[in-house]
Amino acid sequence: ICRTVFHLTGQQLGMGKQLLCFFAISCVFAYTASHSVIQLVTASPSNLTTGTPLPANLSNATKPTNPPYATCPEKILPCSATILGNLVLMLFYGIILAVAAKLISDGAELLLDLGLPAALIGGLVLPVLGAVPDAAIIVVSGATGSQKAAQESLQIGMGTLAGSTIMLLTLPWFGSLILGRNDIQANGEAKDCTGQGFSLIHQGVTLLPDVLNGIIIMLVTSASYLIVQSADWYFGPTNIAKQPAYIRQAAAATMAFALAGLVFYLVFQLYDSRSADRRAEEHRQEMLLRRVAARLYLMASHTAFTPPTDQTDAPEETSPLVQKEGEPTGGALQKKYYSAWRARGSVSDPEEEVKQEVEEVKEAEEEAEEEHESKRMLAFKSFSQLGLGVALVVIFSDPMCDVLTELTNPKNKSYIPVRAFYVSFVVTPLCSNASELLSSLMFAMKKKKLTISMTYAQLYGAASMNNTLCLAIFMGLVYFRRLDWVYSAEVFVIILVQLVVGIIGYRKTYRVWLGIPIAALYFISIALVAFLESSVVGWK
Numbered sequence: 107i108c109r110t111v112f113h114l115t116g117q118q119l120g121m122g123k124q125l126l127c128f129f130a131i132s133c134v135f136a137y138t139a140s141h142s143v144i145q146l147v148t149a150s151p152s153n154l155t156t157g158t159p160l161p162a163n164l165s166n167a168t169k170p171t172n173p174p175y176a177t178c179p180e181k182i183l184p185c186s187a188t189i190l191g192n193l194v195l196m197l198f199y200g201i202i203l204a205v206a207a208k209l210i211s212d213g214a215e216l217l218l219d220l221g222l223p224a225a226l227i228g229g230l231v232l233p234v235l236g237a238v239p240d241a242a243i244i245v246v247s248g249a250t251g252s253q254k255a256a257q258e259s260l261q262i263g264m265g266t267l268a269g270s271t272i273m274l275l276t277l278p279w280f281g282s283l284i285l286g287r288n289d290i291q292a293n294g295e296a297k298d299c300t301g302q303g304f305s306l307i308h309q310g311v312t313l314l315p316d317v318l319n320g321i322i323i324m325l326v327t328s329a330s331y332l333i334v335q336s337a338d339w340y341f342g343p344t345n346i347a348k349q350p351a352y353i354r355q356a357a358a359a360t361m362a363f364a365l366a367g368l369v370f371y372l373v374f375q376l377y378d379s380r381s382a383d384r385r386a387e388e389h390r391q392e393m394l395l396r397r398v399a400a401r402l403y404l405m406a407s408h409t410a411f412t413p414p415t416d417q418t419d420a421p422e423e424t425s426p427l428v429q430k431e432g433e434p435t436g437g438a439l440q441k442k443y444y445s446a447w448r449a450r451g452s453v454s455d456p457e458e459e460v461k462q463e464v465e466e467v468k469e470a471e472e473e474a475e476e477e478h479e480s481k482r483m484l485a486f487k488s489f490s491q492l493g494l495g496v497a498l499v500v501i502f503s504d505p506m507c508d509v510l511t512e513l514t515n516p517k518n519k520s521y522i523p524v525r526a527f528y529v530s531f532v533v534t535p536l537c538s539n540a541s542e543l544l545s546s547l548m549f550a551m552k553k554k555k556l557t558i559s560m561t562y563a564q565l566y567g568a569a570s571m572n573n574t575l576c577l578a579i580f581m582g583l584v585y586f587r588r589l590d591w592v593y594s595a596e597v598f599v600i601i602l603v604q605l606v607v608g609i610i611g612y613r614k615t616y617r618v619w620l621g622i623p624i625a626a627l628y629f630i631s632i633a634l635v636a637f638l639e640s641s642v643v644g645w646k
Contacts, residue, residue, distance in 0.1 A: 183505045185512060189520045192513040196533060199506040203537040206498035207239045211541035213491030219484050229375030235492070237571040239499050239538035240270050241579055243530075246504040248583035257589050262507050263580055265530030266538070268596050271572045272631050273535040274565050275607045278546045280625035282561045286311050286550030287618055294615055298554045310617035311550075314559040316380050320566030321608050323374065327367040327573035328604045333360040334581065335597045343594040343645040353591050354584070361581035368574035375567075506534070527596070531632065542568055562611070569604065592646040595638035599631045 186192045214235045217227045247263035248256045287309040288296035296312040303309075337356035341349065510533065512518060514526045522529065536543075546564055549557040584591060606627060610620055638645045 185505075185508060187512070187518040187520075189513065189522060192509050195509045196506070196513065199502050199509060200533060200537040202498055202502045203239060203506060203534075204540040206495045206502070207538055208541045209491045209495030209498070210235050210238060211545070213488045213495060216484055216488035216491070220481055220488070225376050225379030229379050230372050233372070233375065233567055233571050234575070236542060236568060237575050238496060239503075240266055240534075240572065240576050242499045242503040243507065243534055243538060244576055244579050244583070247507050248580075248587060248589065250504065253587060253589070256583070256587055259507055259511055259526070260580075260583060260589060261525060261527040262510050262530040262534070263583070264593050264596050265510075265527040266534040267572060267576050267580055268527075268600050268631075268635075269531035270535040270539055270576075271569050271600055272531075272603050272628060274539060274542065274568050275603060276624055276628035276631075278543050278565055279562070279607070279611075280621040282546050282550035282558070282565075283311060283616055283618060283621040283624075285547055286553050286558045286561065288312075288553055290615065290617065296555070296615060301553060304618075306619040306622075307617060310615055310620075311558045312555055312615045313562055314380075314555065315614070316378065317559050317563050317566070318612055318614075319374075319378065320563050320570070321612050323371055324566050324569045324573065324604060325608045327364075327371065327570050328601055330360050330364045330367060330573060330577055331597045331601050333363060334584075334591060335594065335601075338591050338594055338646075344643075346646065349590050354588065357581045357584045357591060361578045361585060364574050364578035364581065368571075368578065371570050371574055506537075510534075528632065528636075539568070566611075573604075595635045595643075595645045598638065598645075599635050602634075603627050603631055 184195060186195060211232075214227070214232050217231060218224065243266045244263040247266070248260040250256070251259065287301045287304075288298060288311065289300040289302075290296050290308055290310050290312075296310050301309055334353065334356040337353045341353060510526050510530050512521075513529055514522050514524055516523070542564060546561045549561045549564075583589065607624060610624060637643060
């Protein structure tokens with residue numbers, strides 16, 4: 107299992123990763139085996155020694171009673187009635203969902219190597235696939251079970267929606283600013299690849315102008331929340347009576363508005379493809395450097411080319427990663443070093459030169475065939491990663507929601523005495539958005555204006571997808587399953603955080619000190635939800 111996952115993700119399976127993966131899988135298998143014994147014992151009252159059923163007239167005082175977790179035998183995957191057991195399961199399911207999100211992200215980026223338009227992949231495919239893990243958790247939180255059970259577990263979907271939006275706009279926003287900070291010059295802009303030391307005022311990052319369009323789209327799409335929330339405010343955020351029909355109709359209107367916003371956002375991404383083009387170019391350069399490094403490694407190890415026989419007349423070598431003025435880039439860089447190495451072993455004999463030219467033609471044809479085969483392998487790898495990632499999300503989103511519910515279920519042996527909303531607010535975004543979080547920080551660490559702009563464009567775009575696709579799914583559950591709207595506090599906080607981030611972020615240069623209030627918003631938002639739902643305010 108470990109080798110398959112790491113092979114599909116294109117990562118090296120080192121000793122540390124082997125031990126970590128083996129430990130995680132061993133824990134789950136051991137837990138499942140012990141849990142199966144519990145299921146066997148609690149499934150029916152029987153005599154385990156002789157295998158004969160217990161007498162039917164056994165008094166109620168001596169009959170074995172089902173423990174609080176007697177519903178576990180009904181589930182295929184393991185469950186628990188204790189805090190420790192649910193934390194272990196939450197860790198395991200969280201790792202699987204994080205791996206699934208990484209597979210989906212990597213598989214989507216591999217589509218860029220197939221020659222497809224960058225605007226189509228970066229502007230349409232990547233945003234939609236990036237929202238799949240969050241969307242799947244929201245769906246399973248309210249689509250299954252009775253209406254009462256769906257009403258209770260839908261708070262996990264709201265926790266995922268609110269936590270994902272707020273987390274991406276606060277913690278990665280702050281982390282990218284710290285890691286990507288550069289020295290700010292006299293003209294008010296940060297200079298690339300500087301930033302020695304640390305300064306709250308004289309260091310920061312500068313963005314490209316088109317990133318500000320993402321902030322405007324985020325704020326416009328966040329207005330979708332106001333439709334259903336305005337209806338609830340009119341009814342009364344503290345009113346716990348039976349909700350009128352116009353709130354359900356407002357939920358349907360919110361769903362329609364969110365879907366319209368999704369279409370607008372995707373069309374705009376196709377029209378203004380500058381961000382997608384930058385991402386495709388960055389991916390292409392990264393893959394190019396890997397190919398050049400692999401080619402030079404083969405040259406050095408004498409496995410791909412014949413080493414030179416005479417070093418006296420050989421030209422001085424330079425690093426392929428250091429480009430001088432006037433030198434070729436891209437594919438020409440590979441051809442340059444390929445031809446240079448071949449020329450070192452060549453001789454001045456005309457017949458040898460003719461043979462060499464014939465060999466070069468044959469090798470060019472072979473390279474074309476290899477490129478065709480390479481694209482077929484890339485397509486297979488891409489769709490394999492996408493399929494496996496989506497499958498893992500579909501399979502393990504439901505048990506993840508069950509674990510979050512049971513972790514706060516007061517009927518269990520031990521539980522955390524908080525709403526499941528707060529647990530999902532913190533946990534599920536870390537699992538479903540792990541790839542976006544890491545990629546944002548890695549882009550920022552390059553300390554370049556181009557990659558910093560990609561980072562913040564990605565964060566604002568993810569928030570817009572939550573305001574459209576994920577919100578439309580959530581509103582669909584409320585409308586079609588006839589669930590009550592009891593999320594006044596959560597929605598108010600979501601709108602407030604996006605408004606504050608939009609106001610602070612709508613500028614060309616972010617100084618380091620701006621990250622402090624942005625990061626504090628994450629913790630303030632949790633406290634504000636708890637305050638609004640407390641007996642002091644009493645919102646639903």
